[in-house]
Each structure stands twice: as structure tokens, then as C-alpha cells.
Amino acid sequence: LAKTTQPISMDSYEGQEVNITCSHNNIATNDYITWYQQFPSQGPRFIIQGYKTKVTNEVASLFIPADRKSSTLSLPRVSLSDTAVYYCLVGSYNFNKFYFGSGTKLNVKP
Amino acid sequence: EPEVTQTPSHQVTQMGQEVILRCVPISNHLYFYWYRQILGQKVEFLVSFYNNEISEKSEIFDDQFSVERPDGSNFTLKIRSTKLEDSAMYFCASRGGLPGAPLHFGNGTRLTVT
Numbered sequence: 269l270a271k272t273t274q275p276i277s278m279d280s281y282e283g284q285e286v287n288i289t290c291s292h293n294n295i296a297t298n299d300y301i302t303w304y305q306q307f308p309s310q311g312p313r314f315i316i317q318g319y320k321t322k323v324t325n326e327v328a329s330l331f332i333p334a335d336r337k338s339s340t341l342s343l344p345r346v347s348l349s350d351t352a353v354y355y356c357l358v359g360s361y362n363f364n365k366f367y368f369g370s371g372t373k374l375n376v377k378p
Numbered sequence: 379e380p381e382v383t384q385t386p387s388h389q390v391t392q393m394g395q396e397v398i399l400r401c402v403p404i405s406n407h408l409y410f411y412w413y414r415q416i417l418g419q420k421v422e423f424l425v426s427f428y429n430n431e432i433s434e435k436s437e438i439f440d441d442q443f444s445v446e447r448p449d450g451s452n453f454t455l456k457i458r459s460t461k462l463e464d465s466a467m468y469f470c471a472s473r474g475g476l477p478g479a480p481l482h483f484g485n486g487t488r489l490t491v492t
Contacts, residue, residue: 300478
């Protein structure tokens with residue numbers, strides 16, 4: 269299974285763009301990359317998913333280089349409510365098991 | 379938007395007792411999962427379930443744990459003889475059948491073993 273590595277924590281200010289990078293050097297051909305957000309005492313919430321290149325939705329963008337060994341979650345103009353833990357998940361759909369890494373604790377300051 | 383629901387939100391039990399945590403996955407989903415999160419730690423995979431049988435399980439999922447889909451809507455996790463170290467948030471998740479379909483999580487059951 270592809271192991272993921274993320275920064276433990278990041279600080280930002282309201283209104284800034286935040287980029288969180290995840291390394292997944294041994295990602296397999298069939299693996300997808302998914303990002304989740306988790307607030308205290310809540311379940312992980314799906315943000316965005318991609319396989320290659322760039323994906324954008326109403327809340328975030330996901331950049332995946334050609335070698336797929338890393339991915340970057342981009343949150344435009346963060347607010348205080350974006351303070352949460354962000355997890356990168358590389359999904360093994362062949363084996364139907366998905367492991368979370370340690371996540372990145374994002375702290376947005378006023 | 380359809381969501382995964384879990385009951386109860388909080389369960390307190392005494393050590394050695396059996397508990398059953400319940401989940402209602404999203405209705406057209408085919409794959410089901412249980413995860414746990416000990417306070418302050420990361421989310422840990424326990425088990426995946428498809429076509430009425432376990433697909434994969436982690437080393438955490440030992441003989442004291444079992445899962446069941448007793449009817450067409452519920453998905454349960456049973457812990458046979460709870461230990462203090464079983465105290466954690468337990469999250470249920472489900473996903474659809476298309477390749478790459480993401481997991482959708484419930485808001486969890488907080489299990490406290492005293």
C-alpha cells in the first residue's frame with residue numbers, strides 16, 4: 269500500500285491561499301488520491317479526489333504531477349472555519365483498504 | 379445530500395461488556411468500512427466489507443471484533459468483550475461501486491469503556 273507523508277502542521281492567515289503537499293512515492297497504477305477534512309469529534313469529510321493532472325471543485329483544487337508521486341491540495345482564500353486536520357488518502361481499490369496518514373493540522377489565524 | 383448515519387453518538391460501557399455500534403450507509407453504496415480514532419491520534423482502518431463478507435481487515439481487527447450486515451440497510455460493528463483501550467471514536471464509511479468512488483464517513487460513535 270502506498271504510504272503517505274504530509275507536514276504535521278501549517279499556519280496561515282485568513283484570506284490567504286494554502287497549499288498542502290502529500291508525498292506518496294509508491295503509489296500504484298490503479299490508486300486514486302483523495303483529500304479529507306476533519307473537525308474535532310466529526311468524521312472525515314470528502315473534499316476532492318483525482319487521478320492525474322488537475323482537478324477543481326467549488327472548495328479546492330488538487331494538483332497531481334505526471335509521476336503521481338505527490339499531490340498538492342490548494343485551498344483558496346482560507347477562513348477561520350477552515351481550521352481542521354487535512355488528510356491525504358491514497359486508495360487501494362484493488363485491495364479495498366484505505367489507510368489514513370497522520371494528517372496536516374491547519375491553523376488559520378485572523 | 380445522502381449521508382452515512384451512525385447510532386448511538388455516544389456509548390458508555392463497562393469493561394468486559396459487549397457493544398454493538400450501528401451504521402446506515404448511503405443506500406446505493408456497495409462497500410462498507412469501519413475505522414477508529416483514539417483521542418488525538420490518526421484515523422485507523424479496521425475492516426472493509428463487500429458482498430456480505432469481509433474484504434480486508436487490519437491487525438487491530440482481532441477476534442473480539444465482528445461485522446455484520448443483518449438486513450439491506452444496517453451495518454454493525456460488534457465488540458465482544460470491551461477493554462479500556464477500545465475507548466475511541468468509531469467511524470463507519472461507505473462508497474459506491476464505480477472505480478475510484480470516494481469513501482463517505484458518518485460522524486462517528488464515541489465509545490467510552492470504564
